[in-house]
């Protein structure tokens with residue numbers, strides 16, 4: 096029933112803008128961050144994912160990102176990623192804004208993609224600016240050094256203590272303001288400034304739909320909340336919009 100209602104909202108307010116978080120990728124075997132079994136339950140983000148930790152002890156931080164790279168290399172997009180790419184092809188989805196750095200939306204075929212927390216696709220040298228693709232970085236583990244100048248590379252993801260990429264967040268805010276319907280998938284909407292995007296939509300007369308396991312601070316202001324699996328729900332949505 097609730098997916099029927101979601102499909103109805105999408106028909107009324109197309110094209111929709113989608114905001115995704117870690118919950119869309121757990122079906123692909125990528126652990127989330129904030130749940131009891133998530134990454135931050137095992138790794139203290141201040142020690143493994145903070146820019147100061149990287150400056151202080153890049154080897155330790157790379158031990159963490161090296162493991163994440165290995166998981167990403169073996170992961171495949173799931174029904175949720177594929178359904179969103181299909182819905183974009185068919186004109187239902189204008190863009191996907193994602194907090195994920197796992198490249199699975201891109202690999203599923205999403206084209207209008209805004210990666211507000213960066214991506215594991217590349218690593219960069221903070222000294223000379225060299226950009227090295229993921230498959231080369233994997234060869235340089237455990238501590239990847241810049242092929243040009245020898246300095247330590249940094250994954251092109253936003254670490255704690257760093258600002259979000261300005262152009263990406265500006266694009267995300269613009270999309271959120273213009274959205275007739277913002278569909279949040281698999282994000283607990285706890286991390287700002289991304290958690291502020293629903294406010295941009297609501298303030299400009301748009302509606303909010305949420306598909307997430309567990310509650311969010313915006314549930315009361317959403318037109319529909321589905322407490323369910325991302326892949327199953329998005330697949331069902333794509334079928335209803337055929």
Ligand SMILES: [Zn+2]
Nearest residue numbers: 220223241244
């Ligand atoms: Zn360099």
